[in-house]
Amino acid sequence: MSAAAERAGRRPTIKAVATAAGVSTAAVSQAFNHKGRLSEATRRRILDAAADLGWSPSAPAAALRHARTRTLALVVRRPTDVLGADPHFSELITGIEGELAPRGYGLLLHLVTGMREENALYERLAAEGRVDGAVLTDARDDDARPALLARLGLPAVLLGSPDGRAVVPRVGLGDQGAGVAEAVTHLLDLGHRRIAYIAGPPELQHTRLRRGAFEKALRAAGLRPFAVLHTDFSERMAVGATEALLAAPGRPTALVYANDSMAVCGIGTVQRAGHHVPRDVSVVGYDNLPLGSWLHPRLTTVDQRVQQVGAAAARLLLGLCGEEVEDLPLTGRPKLVVRESTGPAPN
Amino acid sequence: MSAAAERAGRRPTIKAVATAAGVSTAAVSQAFNHKGRLSEATRRRILDAAADLGWSPSAPAAALRHARTRTLALVVRRPTDVLGADPHFSELITGIEGELAPRGYGLLLHLVTGMREENALYERLAAEGRVDGAVLTDARDDDARPALLARLGLPAVLLGSPDGRAVVPRVGLGDQGAGVAEAVTHLLDLGHRRIAYIAGPPELQHTRLRRGAFEKALRAAGLRPFAVLHTDFSERMAVGATEALLAAPGRPTALVYANDSMAVCGIGTVQRAGHHVPRDVSVVGYDNLPLGSWLHPRLTTVDQRVQQVGAAAARLLLGLCGEEVEDLPLTGRPKLVVRESTGPAPN
DNA sequence: AACGATTGGTTAATCGATGTACCTCGTGAG
C-alpha cells in the first residue's frame, strides 16, 4: 500500500482515482468495467492509480445503480433447542460459499426459529433490497416461500426433489428414496426384520419422501415397519424415541434415522442402555456428515453430498441472478455408505 | 399485502410512498426516521401508505448516504480438510446472529483457507464498503489483522484474552488457563499421572495459553506432561496423535484435547484401539459443544460458553459501529463440566 | 481541401434516500 493510501484517512472514492490518473470518473469506471473505449495506456494508468490508492468500486453505490447487491441470503430455520447448530447446515454453507466467493458474491446468513419469522425476514430483505436471491432449505409439503419470493421478485432455489409445478427452480437432493431403500435392503441382507424409523418433523417434504421410501422398501420384502416415530430433530426427541423403541416389546434390531445428528444421539442412547452397536442393534443415519466417521463405531449412513448440493444450488441461483454460470449437474443419487454401525441381526 | 403492492411490478420506492400519501419524499423519510417536524396525522398517513405498499428504505441507498451498511463480517479461516465445519463456529455464529438480528444488522459470512486470503478479503470488504465491522477469531500471537483493519478504518473485535496493547478491542474468552487447570486438577484427583495434551496449531494464541496452563498445572503437582502434540485441528492429525500416544511406552491414562471435535475423534480412536473410556483412558475436551453430550460416554469438557462469547463480541462491535448497545458482560470463567469420559486412573 | 469515420475520451443524468436550508401558511402580539 502506497503513501497515498496512507494519507487518505478515509476510503478513497472514484474521484480520487480519477484525479490521480488525470482522467474523468467516467474513464475510471470504464477502465474497471471494460466498457467504453479507452486506450490501453490510459486503462493501465487508471488501474495502477486505483491499485495504488487501494480503491475498489463501492458496493452500495454499485448496488444502488444496478439494483443488484451481489449478495445472496441463506436463512436457517431452527426451532429452539434443536440439535446444536445442525452440522448439515455447515456443510451446505461450505458448498454454497465455495461457489459465491470466486464470483465476488457474499452470503448473508440469518437464523430464525419459525416459519412466520422466516417469511417476514424475506419480506424485509426484499423490501430493503439487501439480497439478490435466496436459497431455501427444508421444503415443506405446502411451502409458502416459493410463492412469496416470486411475488417479491426475488430469485430463489428450493432444495428438494424436483417437482413439476414448481414456482421456483429446485435443486434435487437426488432420489432420496433410493438411499433409504438401499439402507433397508442392506439391513434386510444382514438378517434384520424388526426395523424402526426415526423420522423428522412430518411437515418437511423430505420426511415424507424418506419415510415413504422406508415403508415401501419394507413392504416390498413383505414386512412392515417395527415403528415410525416423528421428531423435531431435537436431541430430546431423538433420545426419547430411541429409548421408547429399545423398551418396546420385541425390541427392534435396527434403527434408521432421518439424519446423522439424530443417529449419533441414537448410538449414544443405545450404548447407554447397555446394548452394543452393531451387535445388538444396528444404526443407520442420513447425510454422511464428517462427524459420523469420527465415532466408534463409524456410522453407516446415506451420502447425499450436501456440499455438492449446496454448490449446485448456488450455481443455479447465480444463474437466475443473471450471472454467466454453467449449471453444476448433480451426478448420481444418494448412496449408502456402509461402515461399522450396521452388522448381522442378533440370533 | 394490498392490491397496490400487487400492482407494483417492481419494488416500490420512496417516491411511490410519497405520491400515495400525497407528500414529498422528504416527508416520508422524516416519518421513518423521526427527524424533522411532521404532524402526527401526516406521519400516520405516510406510515400507512408505506405499509400498504410494503415499502422499506432501500438498504443500498441508505448505505451510500451514510457510509454504513448495517452488515458485519465474520470470516471463518479453515485450512482445507479441517474437522468438517467445526461446530465451534456454528455456536459462535448463533451467538453473534442473535444480537444482530433484533437490531436489523446482517451477518456476512465468508470462508477462507489461509491467512493471506483472509487479509485480502478484509481489504476487499473494506474497499468495497460492504461491511461496517468484523469479528476476528483465532487470535494469533503475532496477528496482523488488528493493525490491518485499523488501517482500513474498519471496526473490529478480536476474540481472545484481553491484552494491554491491543489495537482493537477484545472479547476475552475468559481465563482459558483456569478451565484447563481445573481439568488437570480433576484428572489428578482421579489419580492420573501420565497425562498428555493434544494441542491446536502452535501459531494460535489460545493454543499457547491452554498449553501453558496445562504444563503449569502439572508442574504445580510436581509432574511433567506425558507429551504435548500439536495438530492443525484436522481429523487426520487428531487420530494420528491419539494413536501415537496410545502406542507410546508407558501409555498415558488421560488425554486432554484442545477442542471438543478432536476429543470426539480421540474417544473414537481410543475405543477403536480396544480401550475403554474412561476405564482405561480418560478424555477431556474444550468448548462444551452440544455434540459432546450426545456421545457415550458423554464428554467431560471445559465450558467456555461460545454462544455467549459470540453475543458479547457482537455487542461490542455494534457499539464500535455507533449503535447504542450496552455491553454484555462475560460473567465467570471457563468451567469444567465433568461428565462420563473421565474416571479413576487404571490400577 | 473537405468530409466521414474512428479513436479516446468527457459531460451530465441517474439510482433511492437523506437532511439542510428554505418557504408558506396561520396566529397572536403590539
Added chain:
DNA sequence: CTCACGAGGTACATCGATTAACCAATCGTT
C-alpha cells in the same frame, strides 16, 4: 394592520458509481 414566529412541509444537493449521449482530435480518402 403588520410583523415575528412557529408549525408543517418542500426543494435541492448529496452520497459514489455507472452509462448514454456527446464532443474533440486525428486519420484516411477521394
